[in-house]
């Protein structure tokens with residue numbers, strides 16, 4: 401079972417104390433989705449990995465709420481772009497992956513790291529059965545993963561993995577041609593040094609695509 405516990409965070413940006421839900425245990429007993437989302441049995445923990453300060457909107461994962469220094473530029477961006485948005489509506493402390501991605505981007509996160517944040521956001525909306533929002537996040541994930549691959553950020557075995565994921569993202573976004581292209585690139589990348597399982601998965605998704613493996 402997934403266990404959630406209330407936990408008080410102190411926002412490292414504005415000092416506000418707020419209560420959020422923290423995942424204290426989970427499991428990987430559920431089915432595996434074709435884009436590597438592993439369902440848990442019981443409550444799905446994925447939305448609860450993202451926390452947002454309910455006062456200024458600073459957002460991140462558990463570790464991002466450790467005391468730390470921020471640049472003036474970062475403070476200004478949060479104050480001007482995020483805070484007015486969240487002040488207008490009372491926000492829940494969990495599941496705002498768009499805000500997590502913005503804060504990470506403004507702090508210099510790499511394209512692949514940003515792609516992973518958007519991918520988790522897509523999974524969060526999938527668990528809530530919000531297909532339009534899921535599609536938005538899948539598209540952002542594809543954009544950043546593609547940028548990361550082009551910049552040479554994916555190295556060694558990871559290269560084929562990200563190419564496979566891109567194939568699957570485009571397939572889920574309803575672009576079978578781009579999907580096929582990236583699945584085939586993944587197969588090629590495995591030949592140059594990658595996990596043969598990834599090539600098998602890519603071949604299978606070309607012939608007989610499935611959302612859940």
Ligand SMILES: [Zn+2]
Pocket residue numbers: 411412413414415416453454455456457458
């Ligand atoms: Zn704050």
